[in-house]
Amino acid sequence: MNSHLDLDSRKAAQRVGLASDTIVIRGGKPLTGRIEVRGAKNLVTKAMVAALLADTPSVLKGVPEISDVHVVKGLLEAHGVVVDELMPGELRLDPSNVSSAHFAEINAHAGSSRIPILFCGPLLHQLGEAFIPDLGGCRIGDRPIDFHLNALRALGAVVEKLDDGIHLTAPDGLVGAHIELPFPSVGATEQVLLSAVRAEGTTELKNAAIEPEIMDLIAILQKMGAIISVEPNRVIVIEGVKQLRGYVHTAIFDRNEAASWASAALATHGDITVGGAKQQELMTFLNIYRKVGGEFEVLEDGIRFYHPGTPLKPVMVETDVHPGFMTDWQQPLIVALTQAEGTSVVHETVYENRFGFTDALNEMGADITVHQSGIASITRRVPRRPLEQAAVVTGPTHLTGADVRVPDLRGGFSHLIAALAAEGTSTISNVGIISRGYELFIDKLEQLGADFELV
Ligand SMILES: CC(=O)N[C@H]1[C@@H](OP(=O)(O)OP(=O)(O)OC[C@H]2O[C@@H](n3ccc(=O)[nH]c3=O)[C@H](O)[C@@H]2O)O[C@H](CO)[C@@H](O)[C@@H]1O
Numbered sequence: 001m002n003s004h005l006d007l008d009s010r011k012a013a014q015r016v017g018l019a020s021d022t023i024v025i026r027g028g029k030p031l032t033g034r035i036e037v038r039g040a041k042n043l044v045t046k047a048m049v050a051a052l053l054a055d056t057p058s059v060l061k062g063v064p065e066i067s068d069v070h071v072v073k074g075l076l077e078a079h080g081v082v083v084d085e086l087m088p089g090e091l092r093l094d095p096s097n098v099s100s101a102h103f104a105e106i107n108a109h110a111g112s113s114r115i116p117i118l119f120c121g122p123l124l125h126q127l128g129e130a131f132i133p134d135l136g137g138c139r140i141g142d143r144p145i146d147f148h149l150n151a152l153r154a155l156g157a158v159v160e161k162l163d164d165g166i167h168l169t170a171p172d173g174l175v176g177a178h179i180e181l182p183f184p185s186v187g188a189t190e191q192v193l194l195s196a197v198r199a200e201g202t203t204e205l206k207n208a209a210i211e212p213e214i215m216d217l218i219a220i221l222q223k224m225g226a227i228i229s230v231e232p233n234r235v236i237v238i239e240g241v242k243q244l245r246g247y248v249h250t251a252i253f254d255r256n257e258a259a260s261w262a263s264a265a266l267a268t269h270g271d272i273t274v275g276g277a278k279q280q281e282l283m284t285f286l287n288i289y290r291k292v293g294g295e296f297e298v299l300e301d302g303i304r305f306y307h308p309g310t311p312l313k314p315v316m317v318e319t320d321v322h323p324g325f326m327t328d329w330q331q332p333l334i335v336a337l338t339q340a341e342g343t344s345v346v347h348e349t350v351y352e353n354r355f356g357f358t359d360a361l362n363e364m365g366a367d368i369t370v371h372q373s374g375i376a377s378i379t380r381r382v383p384r385r386p387l388e389q390a391a392v393v394t395g396p397t398h399l400t401g402a403d404v405r406v407p408d409l410r411g412g413f414s415h416l417i418a419a420l421a422a423e424g425t426s427t428i429s430n431v432g433i434i435s436r437g438y439e440l441f442i443d444k445l446e447q448l449g450a451d452f453e454l455v
Pocket residue numbers: 041042043114115141142143144145146147148149183184185186187188209326327328350351352
């Protein structure tokens with residue numbers, strides 16, 4: 001992360017109630033107990049943007065206390081949307097008085113999250129122009145926005161690059177188009193949905209992403225009055241409508257947070273019930289969890305994940321778009337794999353630089369080798385991508401405490417788990433970043449019996 005993000009992460013930490021940016025963990029104690037997960041970071045933030053498309057207020061339920069929500073709230077408010085918290089986790093978003101924002105106000109959020117790029121379509125519909133600040137999000141690869149901009153241009157937008165962001169106009173309004181994404185990008189699919197939904201005419205999107213969070217966004221847009229059909233083979237057809245109304249919606253649970261706590265249970269020999277987790281959206285994760293030797297029990301209101309006490313087994317994992325194994329799940333799982341008996345291979349096929357966090361794990365005693373150009377294998381299912389990487393994890397290894405600095409959201413969570421599993425004391429700095437996507441994680445660690453202090 002660059003220093004700008006570090007500063008942002010410190011601000012984020014304060015906003016979500018973290019008194020400190022550094023945590024000292026005394027490891028070697030299993031995490032046990034129950035915690036709850038609420039709405040997904042990767043849906044809630046987009047649902048908040050969708051509210052901007054309506055002419056009446058929306059109510060979003062299950063909103064987690066994470067810093068990315070604060071960033072989007074700030075951007076919406078800068079555009080005149082009134083955001084009220086009706087009760088904890090329930091936001092009312094009123095777009096009745098949408099107006100242009102001062103660039104300084106928007107720019108205050110530069111480098112904080114990736115969500116600002118999704119304001120393009122809604123702002124073009126509401127105001128006829130959009131200023132978008134430079135994006136943030138985890139530095140796990142180049143993260144270009146070419147698919148977004150090409151899709152917007154296909155719909156009729158004119159994009160002008162500025163020194164510190166982009167400016168868009170749509171002189172003839174947005175008009176439906178045929179768009180094919182080079183890769184089923186989550187963000188670019190959402191970009192097309194949020195832009196085409198009020199465009200004139202029909203848009204056909206090929207090679208669309210179909211993550212559960214995208215399906216939830218489509219459900220929200222349908223509640224608002226949109227006509228969107230999800231067809232076979234990653235095709236989404238959007239018939240533009242003139243007007244949309246507000247929605248009332250409970251966000252899909254955060255499957256990435258749930259999978260992270262599941263891996264924490266395995267890595268620490270623990271037993272964690274994740275309230276709010278559901279089986280269907282985690283099916284691919286649960287298969288790998290079972291292959292590694294982790295046990296789980298699907299409950300009415302959550303899933304219990306636990307280490308059965310028998311040795312863990314190595315696995316081969318290929319990250320992929322949905323319904324594949326999500327790229328955001330590999331980092332915490334790799335900590336558990338350091339305890340498996342044998343050699344695991346994790347192929348990262350979505351991002352080109354997502355194993356930086358393994359350096360700190362090696363400092364703690366793990367045996368992980370990253371192959372920057374990936375590894376070919378005849379047993380591979382996911383086609384090789386030019387920029388992919390692979391991590392070879394040999395276990396079991398004895399982890400001992402170390403001083404580490406959080407590099408990004410998921411990598412940071414994996415450092416927390418490693419420190420909790422390790423013998424001795426670890427000092428982890430820059431933990432504010434973890435608040436981007438893990439609601440009240442300090443409280444949850446406390447609930448699960450972790451031995452730590454904030455300094
Ligand atoms: C806020 C949010 O929802 N973040 C998620 C979203 O990120 P995000 O929406 O940014 O991820 P994408 O699916 O767009 O990115 C996938 C791949 O496509 C590439 N790409 C993307 C857009 C583009 O214009 N050009 C391009 O080349 C990216 O560099 C990456 O290699 O999906 C990712 C993949 O499931 C998750 O890891 C992130 O947690």
